[in-house]
Amino acid sequence: TAEEHAFGLKHGIHWVALDMGGRPCGFALGSIVDGHLHLLELGVARAHQRRGLGTALLATVIACGRRRGDPVVTLTTER
Numbered sequence: 001t002a003e004e005h006a007f008g009l010k011h012g013i014h015w016v017a018l019d020m021g022g023r024p025c026g027f028a029l030g031s032i033v034d035g036h037l038h039l040l041e042l043g044v045a046r047a048h049q050r051r052g053l054g055t056a057l058l059a060t061v062i063a064c065g066r067r068r069g070d071p072v073v074t075l076t077t078e079r
Helices: 002-010 053-068
Strands: 014-018 024-033 036-044
Touching: 002 014, 002 024, 014 053, 024 053, 036 053
Parallel strands: none
Antiparallel strands: 014 024, 024 036
């Protein structure tokens, strides 16, 4: 939701991957659940998949969790 993105931006838990032209091509959105960083959503545009952007975004989320002192970073998945 717009509110979740605004929360992520305000709290430094919203990240955007840019292509070589500086255009957004992926993002990760976090939240705080039970006091710890939770990955709400991660997406990479189809044209930019299979290039390591999702892996880089996930590594960024984990690094943020470490800086915050979180013992875990959680996520849920969908089929």
